[in-house]
Amino acid sequence: MTTVILLTATGLGLAALYFLVASGLSLIFGLMDVLNFAHGAFVAIGGYVGWTVADQLGGTLGLFGALLAGIASGAAAAFLTEQVIIRPLYRRKLDQVLATVGLGLAIPALLQAIWGADARTWVLPGWLAGTVQLAGARVPTVRLVLIGVAVGLLVALRLLLTRSRAGLIVRAGVEDREMVTALGIDVRRANAAVFALGGAAAGLAGALFGLYQGSVSPGDGTSLLIYAFVVVVLGDAGSITGTAYAAVAVGLVQQYADYASASLGDESVVVLLAAVLLLRRRNLQGRPA
Amino acid sequence: MNETATAATAATTSAALLELTDLRVSLGGSAILHGVSFSVASVGVTALLGRNGVGKTTTAKAVLGLYPSTGSLRFDGRELNGMPTHAIARLGIGYVPEDRGVFAALTVAENLRLAEPRGGGAAAYERVYELFPVLRLRAGQQAGTLSGGEQQMLAIGRILLRRNRLLVVDEPTKGLSPKVAAEVAHALKEVARSVPILLIEQNLSVVRTMAADAVVLDTGRVAHRGAARALLSDPALTNRLLGVSQAGAA
Numbered sequence: 001m002t003t004v005i006l007l008t009a010t011g012l013g014l015a016a017l018y019f020l021v022a023s024g025l026s027l028i029f030g031l032m033d034v035l036n037f038a039h040g041a042f043v044a045i046g047g048y049v050g051w052t053v054a055d056q057l058g059g060t061l062g063l064f065g066a067l068l069a070g071i072a073s074g075a076a077a078a079f080l081t082e083q084v085i086i087r088p089l090y091r092r093k094l095d096q097v098l099a100t101v102g103l104g105l106a107i108p109a110l111l112q113a114i115w116g117a118d119a120r121t122w123v124l125p126g127w128l129a130g131t132v133q134l135a136g137a138r139v140p141t142v143r144l145v146l147i148g149v150a151v152g153l154l155v156a157l158r159l160l161l162t163r164s165r166a167g168l169i170v171r172a173g174v175e176d177r178e179m180v181t182a183l184g185i186d187v188r189r190a191n192a193a194v195f196a197l198g199g200a201a202a203g204l205a206g207a208l209f210g211l212y213q214g215s216v217s218p219g220d221g222t223s224l225l226i227y228a229f230v231v232v233v234l235g236d237a238g239s240i241t242g243t244a245y246a247a248v249a250v251g252l253v254q255q256y257a258d259y260a261s262a263s264l265g266d267e268s269v270v271v272l273l274a275a276v277l278l279l280r281r282r283n284l285q286g287r288p289a
Numbered sequence: 290m291n292e293t294a295t296a297a298t299a300a301t302t303s304a305a306l307l308e309l310t311d312l313r314v315s316l317g318g319s320a321i322l323h324g325v326s327f328s329v330a331s332v333g334v335t336a337l338l339g340r341n342g343v344g345k346t347t348t349a350k351a352v353l354g355l356y357p358s359t360g361s362l363r364f365d366g367r368e369l370n371g372m373p374t375h376a377i378a379r380l381g382i383g384y385v386p387e388d389r390g391v392f393a394a395l396t397v398a399e400n401l402r403l404a405e406p407r408g409g410g411a412a413a414y415e416r417v418y419e420l421f422p423v424l425r426l427r428a429g430q431q432a433g434t435l436s437g438g439e440q441q442m443l444a445i446g447r448i449l450l451r452r453n454r455l456l457v458v459d460e461p462t463k464g465l466s467p468k469v470a471a472e473v474a475h476a477l478k479e480v481a482r483s484v485p486i487l488l489i490e491q492n493l494s495v496v497r498t499m500a501a502d503a504v505v506l507d508t509g510r511v512a513h514r515g516a517a518r519a520l521l522s523d524p525a526l527t528n529r530l531l532g533v534s535q536a537g538a539a
Contacts, residue, residue, distance in 0.1 A: 165402070172392045172403055179390035182353055183404050184378035184451065 005137040007255050013143030015251025016150030017212060020205035021224050022231035022243050023157060024078075024198020030174045030238020032191050033093070034086055037100040039202055039228070040221030041107035045077045046070035046203025047216040048111050051120055054210075060125045066207050067149075074203015075196045077107075082195035087188070104225075108218040119217040122210045142211050149208060150247075153201060157240045170194060174238035227254075230273050306331040306455055306485055307352070312360040314344075314351050321347045323509040324360065329455065329502075334477075334486045336500035336517055338493075340532055343506040345489045346387055349457050352487070353377055353384050365454070381454030385461060387489070389444040393433025397424055400432050400443055404450045417446040420476045438469030445476060456480065459489045474498065493533065497521050505530045 025039045050066035050073075057065045085103065089095045128145065131138040161167035169190045173180050181187050202221075209224060210216040227250060235246030250269055257268035305328035314322040322344045329335045337345050351358040354374040362369040369377050378384070392400055401424070406413065418425045421442040427435060432443055441461060448456065461477060462470035474495045477486065481499065490496050496503065500517035513520065513530050520526060527533060 168395070168399055168403055171399075172395060175392045175394060176390060178355055178374070179386065179392070180403070181374040182355070182378055182384045182386070182390070183447075184375050185403070186373075186375045188373075 002135070002137040003259075005135050006139060007259055008252065009134060009137065009139040009147075010143055011252040011255030012248065013140075013146045013212070013251070014255055015247040015249075016143075016146040017205055017209055017224065018227050018231050018250055019150045019244055019247035020153060020201050020208065021228040022235070022247055023153065023240060024201040025225075025228050026232045026235065026237050026239065026243045027170065027194050028198045029232060030236075031170055031177070031194050032086075032090075032173075034090075034096055035100070036081075036086075036195075036198075037097065037225070038081055038085075038103035038107065039100075039198070040223075040225030041104050042074045042077050042081075042199045042202035043206040043209065043221030043224055044108055044111055044216075044218060045221075046074040046206030047210045047220050048115055048120075048206075049073035049203070050207030051122055051210050051216045054122060054207075055120075058123075060127070063125055063128065063211075066210075067204060070203040070205075070207030071200045072203070074206065075200035078199020078202070079192060079196040081199075082192050086195070087191075104222065108222060112218040115218070117218065119215040121215050122213070124211060124214065128211065146208055146212060149204070150244075153204075154240065154244050161240060166190070166193065227269065230269055233273060234276050304331050305329065306365055307487065308361070308363045309348070309352070310361040310363070312348065312351060312358055312362065314347050314356050314358045316347070316356065321509055322351065322358070325506065325509070325511055327504045327511055327514050329487050330485060332485055333501040334481050334488050334499045335502040335504065336496045337487060337489045337504050337506065338491075338496065338520075338531060339506035339512070344509040345506055346459055347509075348506070349384070349386075349459050349487070349489060352457055353382065378451075381452060383448035383451055383453040383456045383484075385444045385448055385456065385458045387459040387463065389440045391432040391435075391440050391443050391447075393431065395432055396429055397432055397435070397443055398428040401447055401450060404447045406450065406452060410450055413450045417449050420449070420479060421446045436469075438465050438473065441465060441469075441473055442476070445473065445480075449480065453484045456484055456486045457489075458486055460491065461488070462490065462492050462495055470495065493521060493527070493531070 021039070021043055025036060028034055028036050047070070050070035053069040054062040054066035056062070081103065085099050086096065089099060124142065128141050130141055132141050132144060161171055169180060169185055173187055173190055177187050205224065206221060209220055231243060231246045231250055234249065235242035250272065253268050253272050254265045258265035307329040309328070310326050312322055312325040313320065325344070325348060337348060339345050347356060350356045352362060352369065354369065354372055354377045358370060360370065364380060364382065367380070401417070423439055424443060424446050427439065432440065435443065445461065458477065461473050465473060470492065478499055480486065488496070488500060496517060503515065503517035503520045504511060505513040507530065
């Protein structure tokens with residue numbers, strides 16, 4: 001029983017990371033039809049900027065500073081990317097892919113040039129480095145923090161999307177951008193806001209991934225991005241709740257499969273993705289195929 | 290195609306609010322509009338007619354800036370061509386598209402809220418609910434679950450929340466039962482008392498009761514423009530331009 005609890009808690013911790021990365025990706029793809037392959041770079045930026053702040057300040061103050069710095073740097077990087085690179089390419093899908101793939105390769109290389117290729121160790125505050133007793137299982141505290149942050153983000157995004165005018169515009173834009181503009185609403189502003197929001201979540205994920213691993217390295221974002229894309233496909237782009245369910249499914253399946261055999265984790269995610277794609281009758285944005 | 294302009298048109302008796310001059314649109318390498326020119330009067334309803342696929346919806350979308358075009362689109366003396374759609378809409382051009390454009394996953398109230406002016410516009414809401422009482426009753430219902438007629442009422446009601454100077458309404462009675470189509474047409478007639486309408490419509494009985502002017506397109510060109518009444522009272526002309534007999538269309 002304790003093994004089940006431990007696997008479930010650690011699987012949910014992994015799911016939380018996937019949700020943090022995938023939520024922004026999902027909103028960006030759902031609203032703007034932009035497949036942003038540079039999203040992993042925002043994760044890496046958040047990780048390195050967060051690590052730098054944590055390293056400078058140290059302790060619990062450093063931890064909270066790192067999370068805020070991760071959010072701010074991810075949002076700023078995403079906003080700049082939308083303004084400078086994506087905006088001129090909205091009607092040129094192939095160029096978008098090429099540009100974001102290029103950026104997704106260039107930014108980790110830049111981070112490597114600044115901070116070096118070796119992983120930087122992230123020293124956790126004492127209270128975060130330990131474990132918490134949960135029904136007999138000793139669950140790493142950092143996993144519970146990840147789950148808490150992801151749940152908080154889910155609630156915040158749900159409130160934003162359902163209770164605010166900005167959220168209303170985003171939800172309408174996911175359905176029919178053309179009609180939103182015909183109502184006199186400047187969708188470009190919504191696009192920039194969604195990109196920044198997605199970048200903020202990615203930057204936060206980068207800092208939390210540093211805590212999760214106890215280190216940051218230039219390829220962190222790229223490795224998470226693959227799973228985030230799987231989550232977006234499974235959860236229907238543009239649906240935050242769907243993204244959350246999909247992240248939980250991927251995290252738990254991967255964790256349990258890894259427990260069965262260390263080599264099965266990644267393969268199980270691919271099998272899950274293939275099964276869902278074969279069985280469902282909708283496209284990536286949840287519309288009938 | 291020869292243009293057969295009739296003399297007496299409201300467009301010539303009242304100032305033109307919207308003027309299209311040599312409007313050309315190409316989509317996917319194919320030319321859809323080949324230099325369309327006509328004007329929309331600042332009062333009443335101007336009907337844009339023609340068989341399927343002649344460019345009526347393309348014209349409407351070009352006016353809204355949803356399709357790139359060349360030529361001139363002047364609205365109250367201001368050039369629209371090159372302006373983004375949201376800026377065109379903010380000038381006071383309201384658009385009800387052929388597919389109604391309601392946001393299916395949003396509730397009726399949320400669909401309306403998207404269009405409401407700053408400050409809420411309580412009076413505008415009252416006017417919309419007066420025209421379409423069903424929208425008040427269905428406020429909490431997802432728009433995608435409404436009937437076709439109710440969705441059309443929502444699409445029209447939503448745009449009426451804005452401060453419009455011109456409405457572009459594309460096939461408002463398409464696919465509706467005669468009773469609901471009559472209800473929608475009656476509401477649009479009420480609206481047209483205060484806001485001019487560029488109406489794309491296949492139902493000639495609706496056109497007859499509403500439109501002062503008519504412009505007929507054929508293969509991306511203006512084939513006829515003039516008084517709607519004159520056009521619709523000439524069976525031979527109607528049959529030639531629109532491919533329908535008056536008996537069948539009435």
